[in-house]
Amino acid sequence: MSTINLKETEVPVREVRLGSITGFEGTADELVRCSQAGTLKDSTRNFSQCMGCSSGNAFCQLSMIQDAAIINHGPVGCAGDFFTFNFTYRVGQMERNLPAVNGRYFNTNIEEKDTIFGAVEKLESTIRGVYERVKPNAILITTSCASGIIGDDVESVASSLSEELGIPVVACFCEGFKSKIWTTGFDAAYHSIVRKLVKPPKQKTNKVNIVNFWGSHIFDDLLRPLGFEPEYIVPFSTVKQLEHISEAVATIQICPTLGTYLGAALEQVYGVPEIKSPPAYGIAGTDTWLRELGKVLDREKEIEEVIIKEHIRVLPKIKEYQKQLKGKTAYLTAGAAHGHALIALLRELGLEVQGAAIFHHDPIYDNGDPASDALAHDVNTYGDIKNYNVCNKQAYELVNILNKVRPDIMIARHGGMTLWGAKLGIPTLLIGDEQFGFGYQGILNYAERILETLDNKEFVINLAKHSTMPYTKWWLEQSPFSFLRSDLDVKIY
Template sequence: MEINLKVAEAPTRENRLGSISGYSGTLRDAAQKAGCGGLGNRERCFNQASLCNAGCAQGMVCGILDAAVVNHAPVGCTVDAIGASVVRKYLGMMLGFEPRNAQFVGTNLNENDTVFGASAKLRGAIIETYRRYHPNAIFVSTSCVSGVIGEDIKSVIEDLKPDIPIPVIPLFCEGFKSKIWATGFDMAWHALLTGIVKPPQKKTNVINFINFFGSEKRQITELFAKFGVEPLFLPAGTTVDQLSRMSESIATVSICGTLGTYLGNGLEKQYGVPYVQTLRPHGITGFEEWLRGIGKVIGKEHEVENYIALERARVLPELEKMKQQLHGIKAVVGMGPGYTFNFIRVLQELGVETIWASAWHFDPKYDKGLVVEDLDYLVKNLQMDIPFSVSDQQNFELMNVLNTLKPDIYFSRHQGTTVWALKQGTASVCVMDEYTAFGYNGTLNFASMILDAVTNRSLANNIAKRTKLPYTEWWLNQPNSTFLKKVEV
């Protein structure tokens, strides 16, 4: 299903890309079935936890400095305002903008509202948000409740147009719509593409850089300056005006394929801004391919090759020494799919063997039918096939895997699973910074981080000694595949 910016809502990943949240097998098997359309989702007989796609959607737009969010939802669904405010303050301190709370309010839907509707409440909340915060855009996000009662949000917004002279944009992100919370990214990008981005007036030397937090902003700005281009890190820390001019940029890149596919391909389709679709810049191979992809789009291939040659001479001898120390370490990886595939590649480069990988969901392809390049690379270059599961942070499944395989180290990209691995006694690294293993220096740092984690295991050992896990031996000893029902294609 193609990206369609003429409709108000982004389709779910399940419908648009055929994405799944349940699988147990091997990486090559999953890739092969995905390639021929035979990858059916496998349901669980038990779900321990998951996330709501609304949180992902709201988290993206809350980072826009001069925008506000009105969540048309019961108060519990607006709990993400706390996390959004913490992140916003932290990013402000790190990236140099005012560290204050996110402008995020809720309409506090109650039982009466579910019977009689709450469009008046929503109207009042939008007007009050505009009066109080003077934002340059308001996103009106939806919830399961506003979706189930069929609240006519578009009409409320339409009626307010004469009174509110800024874009007020519906952000359709009802939690029940998708089991894959990354759908929330697409919902946020759809709102930006349909409500904020304007047709280009000119062309600039800016590269749209889709990312989460932007910890390497300074390094990347300096790197891009060598090639005469300038990054616009988004969405966190940008203004509505900057986002409205994304169509004028020379290219779009994304730190994560899962995160960026909708916005990158949407900008390319609508405004002809090329989306650089390569491996992601983690590890040496990924970084070089990514940089070459950018060089090609901006016409600086020669300059990029010179830069790569210089950096290789500086870094590779030291990296070779570290690889000898890392050789033979066995790892389990559990992350979102983009990062899972990237980090299997980085670990292979460093001589660390991945003995199980788990992805929080699985996209068989990206928008425009493009192959998932990080997965494609792995299938072609893996030294051996890897046991692989798709599990949306079901800790009981991961604990079973860690108990069975007893790896030297567990790499996760979610604190909620890292802490359980530690309690179970596995040395663990939470890869929360999206720029971990970014480029040459990042790869060196990542290698030494692994060495630190496996050399001194006292944290995991001490925590495990003092923790009684809730899992019985019977549970832990079951084969992982028994947690999933048969394939329903």
């Protein structure tokens, strides 16, 4: 279990805190066993294509706080993805009947001369300018490689401007170069929220924190009949709401990769219990998760009734889907815990999972509880997964594997990955709403979308006929792991 230390300005990166890795080739069972034994090693690549960035992941959470403004302290190129977050923010507003406004995102435009003379004054004047222009209830500053390398004292600037302006001005340290595991950026965002926005509880409420991205509000129907109110955080919350998340009765994470740090921080610092269970995907996972929720909320009897009712409703339908999907094969690429959750869904529906390319692996979460390990849950419940690859979005590995495996369907979690399946003529399904597959209904939701995708192959077949691949025949004939140098392994956990 990691110790949450709010006195530190920065959260240690996942490599150091959890022993997380980005390179592995083997079976899921081997990965689980190494993780549990504390012998997991990272395999280094001697060739790498583009990856994600912690700064982007921190921004992804902070940028959707409704009444805050975000300043990215970096060169303007680091702000190149602002428009994608603004798009998600605008779509989410429409879905929630919120007034349509643009995200209040700013960048300090660190230039070459600033890297020599420092960019602190630029940051100060940007903070004052942003306050004048949009009058936010908080200003959050995300750092960048450049601001980290030149050593700008962002913490001191944030503290003095917070005093001057009378609102929280909070530094979030998420420089991209510090970690190969870009989900470290989620931890950095949550660290800055718990450190500077969340207030100590005055009273307990009936709220249940739900750490999520921007998915649908599926927890309303589960929690309200039990007498609890869902509090979806962090996207689309307000600064005031975040101040009070320490008063909740429990914290649910839609995905432990996303919420591991926030769940543990709220439990360790403010005593808000975290639901420690594999996420609710597939029948066994949902049963376990619901029972854990019932225990924490003291609603065990009511939860047993929900489980019985839902089993009666969904099990016959799942049997039907299993018949239709029998013999179909799937390959999956996704972030860690959500990927594990999708493996459970596919296995529940009877698809053969030929393999998975998962972006990183956390051998343990911040709560230190092995019950939360979604991959161990998959292996124990559904059996091993051969061809399990930890690959931090390396497209060259993915294309090589897909070309050899040729599944009936590829399931992807991130835009930018689906085209590789489509270019090979493999029907590919991407679902952005992470709540779509959650719980019993989620199994049915996914089954329907998989069948639709399998029934509509014409587009990808035609696309493949007219597409060219940037990868040569030579590469496609090599082992996909030719650049994964296990001989360079360094024991880190």
